[in-house]
Amino acid sequence: MATTRETETGEGGLDLAGAFPDPDRFRWLLGLVVPALLVVVWHLLVVTGVFAAHQLPEPLRVVETLYGMAATGELWGHVAITLQRVFFGVVLGVSVGIVFGTVTGLYGLANDLLDPLLQSLKNIPSLAWVPLFLLWFGIGEGAKVLLIAVGAFFPVYLNLSTGIGNVSEDLLEVAEVYDLGRFESLRRVVFPAAVPSLLVGIRGGVGLAWMFVVAAELIAAGQGIGFLMSDGRVLARPDIIVGSILLFAFFGNLSDLAVKGVKQRVVDW
Amino acid sequence: MATTRETETGEGGLDLAGAFPDPDRFRWLLGLVVPALLVVVWHLLVVTGVFAAHQLPEPLRVVETLYGMAATGELWGHVAITLQRVFFGVVLGVSVGIVFGTVTGLYGLANDLLDPLLQSLKNIPSLAWVPLFLLWFGIGEGAKVLLIAVGAFFPVYLNLSTGIGNVSEDLLEVAEVYDLGRFESLRRVVFPAAVPSLLVGIRGGVGLAWMFVVAAELIAAGQGIGFLMSDGRVLARPDIIVGSILLFAFFGNLSDLAVKGVKQRVVDW
Amino acid sequence: MTDTSSPADDSPESTGDSPESTDDPALAVRGLTKRYGDTVALEEVDLAVDDGEFVAVVGPSGCGKSTLLRVLTGLEERFEGRAAVDGVDVRDGGSDGVGMVFQEPRLLAWADVRENVAIGLPGGVDRDDPAAHDRVDDLIETVGLDGFAGHRPGELSGGMAQRVSLARGLAYEPEVLLLDEPFSALDQLTKYEQQDNLLDVWRERGATVALVTHDVEEAAYLADRVVVLGGQPGTVEAVVNVEADRPRERTDKALLAARREITDALGV
């Protein structure tokens, strides 16, 4: 019954957006204001010499570099392979996360057995996994996708597990009184109630997947945005580094918007 | 009114832990079963030669290495400095996250202005920040703490912002009808209602802080668990790599338990 | 408050021996004490309800009426004393055939009225079966919500939500139906309709019904027997037999007498 801010504005008295005429139509444009300002500041910092061009290239230089790579077609190769890796990694990580999250959320025993281990693993930095993944899974695409999946796994697992554990006791009692049975109460009560948690988890998982890309693409990659960034570091090419950061930001935001869109569609009560 | 699984077991019919005698007392021991099994498998894999010792040292070897470092006192230096960095990074990141989360959660305008930018930044991998942080903040402790703070910031920001945005409309109406005023309704209704979200965010933030440590300690560090790991990689010392992974897992879990403990104390309704 | 007054005709023994009952009473509660931390919600409560009997429970706010129903549905695992349905302890699955309409609507926010009602359909029924659909639509009509089948709980008024919850309970067709103030948010006309509807269901299905209510008129009109709980901790203060024949007139003299008796026991 609580309406979320995203779906309804101008109500509840805590939202200032209502003060603007027809705000929903153009409000996304507001999101460009601060980044635009930052770009201007960035440009000024470089041209006034606060940062030397070899340290931080001016915005236009970065755009040129990206454009140059796009023109030769090189950029699309990097973007496509990374998108593919992230996609498969997310699909895998989210799937496994749903399984583990469901099992530990439902069964106290499974939770007691697995949760401490998984909680420990979740804090291991992506880079630390690289040598182990190389050892275990070799240098193929599989190793990269798996590493990205590790990143996507944890937020899904955590959120779903606690989400299922936190389903309103009131509603669980309803399921019990009406003898819904294990399967039906999962299907009708527990899962729908945990869907918002799951989607928060997926959002987090997609974000972490992007974070794990760089580490994954240290595993014998010759292409990809993460490779591009590492390469830029090795070659002392700040324009490439900043360019790949922008690519991360852009695609990260895009995938985030997609998940958010799904969330708003699914969680509409 | 929903009782969480952690505080009450054996009720709600979806918890098998109730089947065990006096489960609460010893259930944490269950958490050691799977890791213990994994260690045994690991040991067997090495001694049977599936993995060569120079690739994956046997568990005892890792313990020896850690013990050796502990005996010389070297280990405590690494651990202490990393704990310190994580602590300050988390304090900083969480504080800033609370400020931004609150402002964007409350004001639609602030949300429209800042959220797209922050959503984009959140997907930038920790390694990508390293060259920029080096440039902006130099090689001192400050740069490392700041980078860790970046990691801790995003989950706090995200969870608090959406948590505040999702505070039950029913309760906001109560605050409005009783003319609580901006400050009081924040203090009495919005913040307490968002506390669970905030704590979920802090848990995520602490986790990400540990992930960012490795990147942070690539910024001219000579000590720290993350440094130890990078050093182990450069020196091809798998025992050190695995040892630092274990340290990450251990301290990550410890800090997670601490946050979880706080959560159970605070969110007790 | 510790001296529980349990009249002879209410003690489990006597009802157990009454001619129309089978071996065990449908509901048997003996020496039931239920604590929540320091709060004693119920103390030494004895109650027996025959198969097919309609019992109403009245009593002041906070005296443990809802708690009593929760024990009978098996939602409370820890209590002292005995609570059994058809002779089977509620903790040993005795509560399986018991349905309950909760005091609050407790609807699934993401499901529409139809799906919410369908939650109550008994175990064997396939919820996607056309027959099940018809049954659900019938129930929705019975509680006067035709036209709202596709609405979500957030779009309903308080009384409408309560009726959805009622329809869900009726869909379950349990042997024992417990109702916790199911008509409290309804206007008089709707309430009368739903009361009569409940009586029809009870008669047709031969179910055992226990109804918690604050409405003395309602208790007298519907019940064979009215149990008056009192005090905090809750104990059985009195049991009033309503002698009026069925079908009853709301203005029946016997009902008026019963109402007075109940009101007196409540100390109004």
Next chain:
Amino acid sequence: MTDTSSPADDSPESTGDSPESTDDPALAVRGLTKRYGDTVALEEVDLAVDDGEFVAVVGPSGCGKSTLLRVLTGLEERFEGRAAVDGVDVRDGGSDGVGMVFQEPRLLAWADVRENVAIGLPGGVDRDDPAAHDRVDDLIETVGLDGFAGHRPGELSGGMAQRVSLARGLAYEPEVLLLDEPFSALDQLTKYEQQDNLLDVWRERGATVALVTHDVEEAAYLADRVVVLGGQPGTVEAVVNVEADRPRERTDKALLAARREITDALGV
């Protein structure tokens, strides 16, 4: 249903001109239509309530009673027609002096009873002041919850939660108090106590009160005037003046007559 029957003595004009009123009626609703998507909750409703008047609103479930109160408290921003408090449109801050007891308790789950009641204290009051504490404790006692001041909502029965919500509303001391079925979950004794308590508050503070209820007896006993809403979409079906002098006896003949009149208008 579109022909709204608004008797002459209920139209805003006539009450506006009545001798005891100031320039504007305390509550003035004219041509109010409120839609939720396709559902028309209220249609062309006219209502005027004088300063210090006690009005009850009755009507079938889902006819728009709660919606009417929500409009008057300024919780609904979009509606057609006019709704004003003391002559100020509710959308222009007219709703500031209006307090409401919601149909559901809506308590803060993390706060104890004392804090929940303190939420209602009026703007200027420092909630940590000893005087404020005393006031809150008084109110808790008034609604019969002494001993539960430190309990959380999850540890209260349905009726107890409702009384906390009531105490919160009384703490606000508004010029205009709206109550949405505030006694629906209370037993008769407690209900009677709280009704009388409400009358005391009303008299002492000279507040304007609008009370939604399904209890015709309650409406007649408490109100100067009873507005009967009907149908879906809700329209004003009738207005019944209760002529009994105050303080009233519950068995007063005039009340019985009013009850009959209301019941007739409701079509029971």
Next chain:
Amino acid sequence: VGGGSSRTVTVDYAYYNPVSLVLREKGWMAEAFADTDAEIEWVLSLGSNQANEYSQSGEAEVASTAGIAALMARSNGVPITTPYIYSEPEWTALVTFEESGIETVADLEGKRVAATRGTDPYFFLLQALDDAGLSEDDVEVVHLQHPEGQSSLVQGDVDAWAGLDPHMAELELEHDGAELFFREPAYNTYGFLNFLDGFLADHPEDARRVIDAYERGREWATDNPEETASILASESDMSQPVAERVFTQRNDLSGPVPGDAHRDLLSDLAPILEREGLVNEGADPAGSIGDLLDSEFAAGAAGGE
């Protein structure tokens, strides 16, 4: 950074620069600055690229890289000059296992070779391929960090590895059958000690102190190879045999002044940088060589001995 002291001079140290380890261990760099108000801050470089990042951000006045890495940075606009060569190492070679059947570079055709892009071993591989009449496209270069290249070779994920010490020495010593099937000292690009241009220009006396300290360290290390190897071993957690092999057999400290040999090698490599797209669009690696190497500055100190 001491609050009272007005200046810090940040100097890097690296496992691949043994003299820096000696200087740090013995405190000789600090000694060289004892009579100034400057303080020495040591910062560890785990690889050339990290050292370059320190130069690029202006955080380290002195940083040690491989020669090719220095040229790349300079070509891409990082304002560094190399007045000193800290060693002439043979730290890279092509490695495989006996059973792979690879005996010459020509055998690499169609094989997978692990290498770290942009580093010395990578350029070593390119030059070796060039020699054998192959191009990069004739082999499958697998991009892996050095240690991971080593373990991939052991695992059999790759057929050969453009190896780097100490990983290479370790592999040789600890694994039977590991062999360096192609060695060519001349294809290693030296160890360049890079100074920030601003540092050289504004504090030439400090720069000279750094070089003097390096000369002192170089002399001592040349005289005490075993002890130097021990320092290397203990600093970098290598075993003593590995350290000895790395330092005593594959490090030549005799030519500290940049000269024609270095210029020629970089000139050979400059076209490769452009071809591989390792420098900016408009960059001119060949032209940058002159800017990078400064034979004059160190000549006094080093030549004088």
